[in-house]
Amino acid sequence: MARRAFLRRACALALPVLVLPAMGKAALAVAPGPRKPVNVREHGAVGDGVHDDTAAFQAAIDSLLLVGGTVSVPAGRYLIDAARSVRLRSHTRLVMDRDAVLLAKPNALERYAVVLIRGVIDAGVSGGRIVGERSEHTGSKGEWGHGISVLGARHVSIRDVDISACWGDGIWVGTIFGRGGAMKVASDVTIERVTCRGNRRQGLSITASRRVTVRDSHFRDTGGTAPGCGIDVEPDTMKMGAEDVLISGCSMSGNHGSGLSVAGENVLRLRLERCDIRSNRGYGVLVTGAGRVVLADNTIADNGLSGTYLRRGVRSCVLAGNTFSRNGTRYMHEAIKQAMQAFAAEPASRSKRDLKVDDGVQATVMESNRYLR
Numbered sequence: 279m280a281r282r283a284f285l286r287r288a289c290a291l292a293l294p295v296l297v298l299p300a301m302g303k304a305a306l307a308v309a310p311g312p313r314k315p316v317n318v319r320e321h322g323a324v325g326d327g328v329h330d331d332t333a334a335f336q337a338a339i340d341s342l343l344l345v346g347g348t349v350s351v352p353a354g355r356y357l358i359d360a361a362r363s364v365r366l367r368s369h370t371r372l373v374m375d376r377d378a379v380l381l382a383k384p385n386a387l388e389r390y391a392v393v394l395i396r397g398v399i400d401a402g403v404s405g406g407r408i409v410g411e412r413s414e415h416t417g418s419k420g421e422w423g424h425g426i427s428v429l430g431a432r433h434v435s436i437r438d439v440d441i442s443a444c445w446g447d448g449i450w451v452g453t454i455f456g457r458g459g460a461m462k463v464a465s466d467v468t469i470e471r472v473t474c475r476g477n478r479r480q481g482l483s484i485t486a487s488r489r490v491t492v493r494d495s496h497f498r499d500t501g502g503t504a505p506g507c508g509i510d511v512e513p514d515t516m517k518m519g520a521e522d523v524l525i526s527g528c529s530m531s532g533n534h535g536s537g538l539s540v541a542g543e544n545v546l547r548l549r550l551e552r553c554d555i556r557s558n559r560g561y562g563v564l565v566t567g568a569g570r571v572v573l574a575d576n577t578i579a580d581n582g583l584s585g586t587y588l589r590r591g592v593r594s595c596v597l598a599g600n601t602f603s604r605n606g607t608r609y610m611h612e613a614i615k616q617a618m619q620a621f622a623a624e625p626a627s628r629s630k631r632d633l634k635v636d637d638g639v640q641a642t643v644m645e646s647n648r649y650l651r
Contacts, residue, residue: 315348315373316341318356325354327381332359339367346370351406353377360390360411360423368398374406374439382411382444388420390445391427395434397454397462402435410444412478412502421479421503422446430454430462440473448474448497452485453518463487463518470494478502481533484511486518494527501534501559508533508558511548511568512541519544529554536560537581543567543591549574556580562605567591575599582608584631590638597633597643603650606631 316338319325323334335358338349346369353375358364360382366372372393374380382392392408395401408425415423423445428434429452441448449469454462465488472495474481481497484490497508508530513520519542530537530553537555540548545568553576555562562581565571566589578585578600585605588595609631632649635642 313342313345313347315350317350317352319352323351323354323356325352325356325378327355327357327379329357330359330383331356332362332364335364336362339365339370339372342370343367346400348373351375351378351380355379355381357381357383358392359383359385360392361385361387363391363394363427365394365396366398366401366403369400370398371402371404373404376405378406380406380408382409382423384411384414384416385423386415386417387423387445388417389422391424391450392444393426394429395427395431396429398431400433401431402437403439404435404437405439407440407442408444409442410477412443412445412476415445420445422450423478424448424450425474425477426450428452428464428467430464431467432465434464434467435470436468436472437470438472440475442474442476444477444479446478447480447483448472448477449482450480450485451483451487451490453487461486461518465489467491468493472496473498474508475499480505480510481508481530482510484509484520484523486513487520487523489522490520490524492523492525492528496529496531497533497537498530499532504535505539506533506535507539507560508537508555510539510541511545512539513544517544519546520548521546523548525550525553527552529556531555531557533558534560536564536583537562537578539564539566540568540571541566543569546570548572551575553577555585558582559608561585561587563587565589565592565595568595569593571595573597573600577601577603578632579603579605580607581605584634586632587634588636588639588642590636592636592639592642594641595639595643597645597647599646601648601650602632 321337351374425441562578
């Protein structure tokens with residue numbers, strides 16, 4: 279018995295010697311518990327809008343490599359090389375002062391991201407502004423210069439950020455394409471109280487993804503290259519699709535294309551609720567080929583084409599409690615017809631300028647919608 283006790287004690291003492299070298303020296307540096315925020319200025323960021331602060335931002339983020347934490351960005355104008363991007367790591371938050379601005383350095387790239395959230399878990403951006411280089415872009419090709427790109431990442435939050443003047447989209451949510459056809463889609467992404475304005479291609483693109491929630495945000499004045507929508511839900515790979523998208527309490531206005539465009543048979547379970555969609559040059563809401571779509575309690579008004587158009591291939595769609603008014607403003611004959619109805623004191627009723635439904639649309643339920651002049 280004494281011999282067995284001796285051997286147990288010897289093994290216990292030897293265990294750290296056997297295991298720790300295999301873990302590597304870096305593991306020994308992991309500090310328990312959360313760390314205090316790291317300030318980008320402590321890593322050399324200047325914030326004068328002239329000095330390139332990309333390396334300083336990345337150094338601050340990389341200093342949290344082992345345990346994660348918060349990188350704080352005080353007020354200032356920080357020039358960022360979007361060709362390199364500010365790349366978030368897992369368990370890291372980029373928290374910007376309300377007067378902090380990330381300025382994209384002018385470039386000729388077809389594709390870029392000022393902030394890149396790629397393949398990580400539990401990351402976020404909040405506060406401040408991101409300003410693209412649309413007016414100073416030195417190239418003429420491409421349409422994928424984004425303020426924030428979320429690619430194949432999980433549990434991501436984007437809150438209280440203003441994103442403008444990007445060569446492509448304000449925010450892009452989608453896929454990592456790997457070797458041999460392997461793909462990883464973004465999932466569990468939350469976008470709240472965000473404004474995307476004056477971007478060239480889209481305010482927000484939701485491509486192949488799972489469980490994306492957009493709340494209390496604004497997408498306006500998009501235009502310069504097609505589609506030019508406020509929000510576009512359109513999987514970049516039909517194999518993966520986009521599933522479980524919620525858009526709630528948002529506004530889409532002044533966009534050159536549609537306020538919301540949904541396209542693809544593999545878009546499943548999309549809900550648009552309590553949104554204000556008005557004064558877009560295209561459709562208020564355009565839905566093509568999606569399944570299990572709910573449009574509830576929205577205001578859809580003054581759009582250039584039909585307020586809502588459900589195209590052939592849409593399956594199982596519910597429209598309930600929506601208010602439509604004065605859509606089809608690009609059609610002069612519709613305006614004349616509306617004036618004649620008003621003169622004749624005819625009651626308002628549904629017309630194709632408010633709601634257009636193709637014959638091929640399946641299982642559509644409509645209830646408690648209002649059609650106003």
